[in-house]
Amino acid sequence: MNHYQAAIIGFGKAGKTLAAALGRAGWRVVIIEKSKEMYGGTCINVGCIPTKALVHDAQTAAGFNDAMQRKASVVELLREKNYLNLANIEQVEVIDGHAEFIDPHTLKITTEQGSSQLSADRIFINTGAEAVFPQIDGLIPGPRVVDSTGILNISSLPKRLSILGGGYIGVEFASMFASFGSEVTLFETSSQFLAREDADISAAIRVVLQEQGVKIELNTAVQSVSSGNDSVTLHTNHGDRQADLLLVATGRRPATRSLKLENADVATNARGAILVDNRLKTTVDHIWALGDVTGGPQFTYISLDDFRIVHDQLLGKGTRTTEDRVNIPYSVFMTPTLSRIGLTEAQAREQGRNFQVVSLPVAAIPRARVINDTRGVLKALVDNDSQKILGVALLAADSHEVINIVKTVMDAGLPYTVLRDQIFTHPTMSESLNDLFALVKQA
Structure with a gap:
């Protein structure tokens, strides 16, 4: 039976990045992925990349069939790149197969050739999430x-x-x-x-x-x-x-049902999410869980940060935790994009904050006129006492880029006036932040 210093179940963002880092550091690593069609994880194959490629082509008058072909080529390119990124590291072995626990240190691997076992000093679970079908009569996956x-x-x-x-x-x-x-x-x-x-x-x-x-x-x-x-x-x-x-499209749940976690004494909640501490350790000291499988925010960038937390424990100072994460932004890639960060107005009121709300129609932004998309609205919440930004919602073209500027200011604890007075290039969607925050009244 082969033994490894690290066994990683799942080829997602956190798992693949950790495998590469540990392999380059000299560890003997195995990464197990059940499908060759999932090298790189959900984002590259069935999530962010293919959907955003289609969103882009839908706005450029591309025909559906042409858009689907381009989507497939983009996914194939990135999938191959991700595979080679690991396969070319001498210390990393990639196995195509299904993994399940036999005991806390041993995995059963089922491949097209049969089954085998391997053991590891440390095990990392990065199996992602899967779609949920509600219990409705006749609601069965099929051609329709x-x-x-x-x-x-x-x-x-x-x-x-x-x-x-x-x-x-x-x-x-x-x-x-x-x-x-x-x-x-x-x-x-x-x-x-x-x-x-x-x-x-x-x-x-x-x-x-x-x-x-x-x-x-x-x-x-x-x-x-x-x-x-x-x-x-x-x-x-x-x-x-x-x-x-x-x-x-009724939601997704952590993909843990076939892992036989009970054989390793790894605890889950009622939805199957693996219970972890603020350093992503499970109830078993040498087993970690990263990404969507923990039941947290299902974003690729959260999975990447999960990697940073675990990497810091294994090869760094060991100080980074999930508590370091604040102001997590997200974007919904409808057209135009919805992007949000921080508190909603309802949440701010529930917390009893002393704040004011400002909003600006996208039609007032010169860049929106230039690109001929004036749909949407910008909204911000500002704390009257600290002058800090409590939350922002942007329904506008390119909001997925602009929201990152807002996050940087919020993370740094800077007042809203930094964005009000910032020098931005013109004409851009970013400069809309000048106008939005200029609407804030001095308390």
Whole structure:
């Protein structure tokens, strides 16, 4: 039985980066990935990269089939690059197979050739997350019912696309496929649309989607689903709805069910997320969990920071923890992009903060006129006592770039006036921060 200093289960952002770092440091490392189609992890293969490539092409008048071909070529290029980045390191071995625990130090590896065992001093779990299908009669994956992975592999543009789930994944795909020309209907059981956002921001997003042709049905429960050869029917509390394809976008859960974690005494919560401390150690001292499998924010950049935390323990000073992470931004790549950081207005009120709110329509930004996309709104919350930025929401073209500027200022604990008075190039979306924060009244 082969023995390694480190065994990494999963080829995601955290796992692959850790494997490379440890291998270059002289450790004997094995990384196990169940599918050759997943080298590089979710982001490269079925997440950020393919979806954002399609979002881009949807806005450049590219045909759907051409966009899908380009998406496939981009993914293939990056997948191969990620594989070679590890395979070319002498100390790192890549195994294509499924891993499960036999005991805290031993893994059973099942490949096309059969099964074997290996052991390791330290084990790192980086298996990511998987789509959740709610318990609805007839809701079974198939040619007419897909999740966010399956829809990236369809062969033709659906004329009618129904999306079950009005969260961020559903919104992103709704905007994308409406831009390609599909008739999109989004079904949400709640009476609120994007309830995690402030009402004014969710209302602005709804307007943008509806202008793209997306129909949004709130308070709509899908009670059962019937799939035929050419269509799928959603039987709802408001009647039947037909589509050519149904995308199930009702969330994702940590992919831990097949790991047999109980054999290693690794504890999980009710959703299957692996319990970790602030240094990402599990309930077993020599086993760590990184990325989406811990049940935290499902972002590639969080997985990268997980790598930094573990790397600091193994090869650094051992001081970095998850508590060092503040002001985590996120972007929803609808068109235009929604980007947010910090508190919402509702959260600030719940905390009893003394703050003011300022907002600016995107139509007031010169760059928005130049690129002919004046949709959206910018919003900021500023603490009246400290003059610091509490939160920002940007529904605007290129907001995914601008939000990083805001994060830098917030992390540094600087007052909002830094952005109000900053010198930005012109005409850019970044300079909108001058105008947005100029609206703040001196307390």
